[in-house]
Amino acid sequence: MTAGPTILVRGAGVAGLVTAVTLAERGARVTLTESGSRVGSGASWMAGGMLAPWCEAEDAPPEVTEHSLASLSWWRAHVPGVESNGSLVLAPARDTAEITRFARRTSHFQEIGGEEIMRLEPDLGSRFSRALFFPGEGHLDPRKALPALAERLISLGGRLLTDEADAPAGVSFDRTVDCTGLRARETLKTLRGVRGEMILLRCQDVTLHRPVRMLHPRIPIYIVPRADHLFMVGATMVESENAGPMTLRSMSELLSAAWVLHPGFAEADIVEMGTGLRPSYPDNVPLVTQEKQTVYVNGMYRHGYLLSPWLAAQAADMIFG
Template structure:
């Protein structure tokens, strides 16, 4: 039996990959809110290449296919990247650091932005999803397959996916807080993720359907998990207003923050130490990288069990 501790996106992906290979698995949860609850749900390996190592870009390339094969609601309309005219140099910098993009007319892709931005970048192969709906779908599928989801002590070989809670065993984990808003703007209609580049507070806007949008996300190097700051709310609202003034009339539905676990190199990893397998360090790449790590680990464990039989 493999006992997976942690029911955020990492634990759910690992449990899914193991169950799909017929391995005996259970998922242990403490019913706390995982950091992935506050995620943007962008499956955007090309855009992440601006700051992420090549390992993340390469491993994340299959994330959209992985999610689309398992959960409903994966929207595959790409990512649009724009910058205000005064910050056009930011768009050029982003283009140099990334790949998989085409020059785009923002207004042609998103009519709401017509006349607001002279040019942009389109990453046509990227996608997005609703993180909470996706995690619920994986959890329901595991339950349907008979995978126990329970509280309590592990009964088998432990796979630790606890995020920041695992710092008792992974002392080099650090916290990076991400802050986000969900707003309702019924008069706007954006169909894909839009990233607004800005030298001080870049932001992204992700459609969640029914007139709702997720606006994120700050990155604060801190171990303090709690709540979103007034400064973050003001900066995110200001950035969204710079994208489209219609956001000034939006209703603020939710504001929150999550503490993301990160290793010193910001690369998610599988480690085996202290008698446990650790899958951790997702940083800002949870939905992008958890499937790749889960598949890698499941293949390894399947082979180990076959060799041992």
């Protein structure tokens, strides 16, 4: 058999890892380089890991949902620990009109009341009387999924080089795939950064089985359960390119929202706070483009885990023809 093409993939965030694994599975000899000291050094590490195509339809173009429907199956086939318990969307009593607005813009949900909320999330049932349940969605822990993809790449014969921004010295490649996010702005001029913010809490007094989106007219947030009583609390999006530390206001809003969801979070330990810039095009839809011998996979916005399998397949089709 003829050996596959030699491919350099630059950037080991979710886009780079998924693309590298997809190419290796199709027979390419892949070298993946990452300028940081580990995989997921950028925004991918801070992500919620929600696989929620129907919820994202609330303010995303239709193609985002269309091309992300197979993502849950792809992730289940490639990494351990993917949960398929659906998503829950609710709001405090004063903001229940937001649930109606969210329902008008989405589909594939069940509108449920307090009794059904109690069945799905016993810790929340007595506090909320109305919610939307999206049973076909799921979530994963990026901090387990990304290293698992790296192991998958190596098992397929690929190489992973950390603390390496570019090609190894003295090695040539047939093609390059650039997945470096905002570092590619010199070539991809229309990219912008969208700030993501997160707080990681440890709380023994609250149990959740699925991601919960708390609607608010100004800043909607989400809470994603992880192992060992950890909860990731994040803001859906902040239109800012400020990559600095989290502000007092942002921290207060995220913590207040967690407390509104359940008072037990008042006793939670704050394990980590962080921010990241998500690379985004003007229409917030990712693209796979090609310039000479380089294929660019970029503009993931907040859809990195949802759309990376589809985008990686496009990149592979460009390379293999």
